[in-house]
Amino acid sequence: MQKNTFTGLMAGAAVAAVFSIAAVASGEPKSGYQFAEPETRAMQDDDFSNPAMLVADYGGDLWSTPDGEANKSCEDCHGDAAVSMKGVKTRYPTYYQPWGKMINLELRINECRKNNQKAKAWKYESKEMIGMASYVGYQSRGMSMAVDIGGKATPFFKKGKEFFYERRGQMDMACSHCHEDNAGNMIRANLLSEAQVNGFPTYRLKWSGVGTLHRRFKGCNDNIRAEPFKRGSDEYVNLELYLAWRGRGLTVETPSVRN
Amino acid sequence: MSSKENPRKISRRHAILLVGAAAAAAGMLPRVSLADKEATEAAVKAAGGDGASSGGITLDLPQIAENGNTVPVGVEVESPMTADNYVKTVHLFAEGNPNPQVCAMHFTPASGIAKASTRIRLAKTQNIVALAEMSDGSFRRETVEVKVTIGGCGG
Amino acid sequence: MASAKPRVKVPKTAASGEIIEIKSLISHTMESGQRKDKEGKLIPRKIINKFVVTFNGKEFFSCDWAPAVAANPYMAFHMRATESGTMEFAWTDDDGTVYTDKKDLKVG
Numbered sequence: 001m002q003k004n005t006f007t008g009l010m011a012g013a014a015v016a017a018v019f020s021i022a023a024v025a026s027g028e029p030k031s032g033y034q035f036a037e038p039e040t041r042a043m044q045d046d047d048f049s050n051p052a053m054l055v056a057d058y059g060g061d062l063w064s065t066p067d068g069e070a071n072k073s074c075e076d077c078h079g080d081a082a083v084s085m086k087g088v089k090t091r092y093p094t095y096y097q098p099w100g101k102m103i104n105l106e107l108r109i110n111e112c113r114k115n116n117q118k119a120k121a122w123k124y125e126s127k128e129m130i131g132m133a134s135y136v137g138y139q140s141r142g143m144s145m146a147v148d149i150g151g152k153a154t155p156f157f158k159k160g161k162e163f164f165y166e167r168r169g170q171m172d173m174a175c176s177h178c179h180e181d182n183a184g185n186m187i188r189a190n191l192l193s194e195a196q197v198n199g200f201p202t203y204r205l206k207w208s209g210v211g212t213l214h215r216r217f218k219g220c221n222d223n224i225r226a227e228p229f230k231r232g233s234d235e236y237v238n239l240e241l242y243l244a245w246r247g248r249g250l251t252v253e254t255p256s257v258r259n
Numbered sequence: 260m261s262s263k264e265n266p267r268k269i270s271r272r273h274a275i276l277l278v279g280a281a282a283a284a285a286g287m288l289p290r291v292s293l294a295d296k297e298a299t300e301a302a303v304k305a306a307g308g309d310g311a312s313s314g315g316i317t318l319d320l321p322q323i324a325e326n327g328n329t330v331p332v333g334v335e336v337e338s339p340m341t342a343d344n345y346v347k348t349v350h351l352f353a354e355g356n357p358n359p360q361v362c363a364m365h366f367t368p369a370s371g372i373a374k375a376s377t378r379i380r381l382a383k384t385q386n387i388v389a390l391a392e393m394s395d396g397s398f399r400r401e402t403v404e405v406k407v408t409i410g411g412c413g414g
Numbered sequence: 415m416a417s418a419k420p421r422v423k424v425p426k427t428a429a430s431g432e433i434i435e436i437k438s439l440i441s442h443t444m445e446s447g448q449r450k451d452k453e454g455k456l457i458p459r460k461i462i463n464k465f466v467v468t469f470n471g472k473e474f475f476s477c478d479w480a481p482a483v484a485a486n487p488y489m490a491f492h493m494r495a496t497e498s499g500t501m502e503f504a505w506t507d508d509d510g511t512v513y514t515d516k517k518d519l520k521v522g
Contacts, residue, residue, distance in 0.1 A: 053421060
């Protein structure tokens with residue numbers, strides 16, 4: 001039976017009203033899950049209806065597959081991912097001493113491949129990298145995001161925060177214009193979320209597939225006619241750090257389902 | 260191309276072109292045409308559903324699709340699902356898609372209930388038609404409209 | 415193209431006569447044949463066109479799929495559990511490849 005039109009409209013209006021009142025500024029972040037339609041949430045709720053889990057499964061297969069000149073699998077060093085990778089997603093991006101700057105999960109995976117497996121780096125948006133990032137992230141499902149912005153991370157956090165509030169592109173817009181000032185409002189036929197990162201990599205209905213956070217950043221920059229940065233760039237990693245801090249307390253939902 | 264005497268005045272020719280362009284644009288707005296409806300009814304007829312009665316079908320679809328490329332749909336047809344009284348097939352047709360056929364679900368008494376769900380692609384706002392063929396040769400049908408929007412920032 | 419194992423959810427046990435729900439999910443782009451590539455050429459259709467489920471070798475549910483079925487196709491359906499045995503799933507690609515999976519069910 002189709003949902004009643006009036007009830008649906010009233011519910012939608014009530015939801016939008018609540019979200020526009022309780023913005024991030026109040027200190028209570030809201031996951032993209034809460035901005036999604038009930039049908040989209042239902043897709044995520046069951047691991048057997050969540051298409052992103054197929055990608056995480058693939059990552060799981062890669063976890064046990066030997067690779068590189070060292071002919072080692074992730075499992076050879078890290079054992080059961082459910083144990084060794086538990087909590088990892090909650091604290092990335094993190095300060096990486098060898099680089100003197102922040103590193104995110106995708107870049108860290110390639111560092112491990114290079115240094116320990118003596119294997120070729122995976123392309124950032126390759127199905128292998130997305131699979132592994134989804135699989136590793138999945139091990140932190142349900143845990144609270146708790147990234148560290150103190151000490152050596154602080155200057156990078158500041159850069160990420162500046163980026164979030166900086167106007168850019170032909171449309172001269174900052175991330176905050178949509179995702180802070182207007183979270184919960186409609187932009188044409190889309191509902192604006194708070195741009196939280198707790199569910200990435202995510203299955204975007206728009207992509208009919210799983211993609212990384214930096215892919216989403218690029219799309220957003222393209223949309224406001226701004227020159228996008230490269231995946232894995234300092235700009236995007238620093239922004240990711242700021243957003244991870246902004247969403248502290250949200251539970252990890254990787255791999256999630258979003259529009 | 261404004262008039263030579265007064266640069267601000269729109270020439271008559273220009274005005275006609277503007278009105279014509281607007282009309283053409285309006286005509287190009289996506290809408291389900293009579294041809295689409297006919298194609299769906301032809302598909303219903305080909306499946307044997309001419310003269311199908313209404314009732315006994317629950318067709319579950321969102322009022323507004325979050326994204327037209329992945330729309331969850333559920334269908335349930337009332338039936339005892341016994342050896343001599345069960346639902347054989349449920350067809351789904353999408354009136355506004357390039358081709359109306361979406362899927363055909365084949366049940367048996369061992370299914371227990373004639374209930375299934377999947378995810379479908381919808382090109383635009385349109386009616387979805389469910390057509391159920393019963394084991395006794397009779398047919399039932401149900402129609403539900405789904406709104407499909409063109410996203411927000413960049414689609 | 416299915417690059418990963420399908421995911422199927424079947425309860426491990428069921429009471430005799432109980433109607434159980436089964437969920438299935440498989441990785442596949444379901445290329446509709448409507449999309450165009452960068453040069454403007456139509457990308458050929460390549461979908462899973464048939465999904466068949468059997469229990470102890472007997473087919474109890476199947477579905478014919480057209481390009482309007484969404485990518486990474488999902489299907490949930492039901493079965494009346496009467497005896498223990500094995501449920502087998504088969505997805506047939508346009509190119510003839512058949513992807514399979516199976517799950518055991520204990521009834522009683």
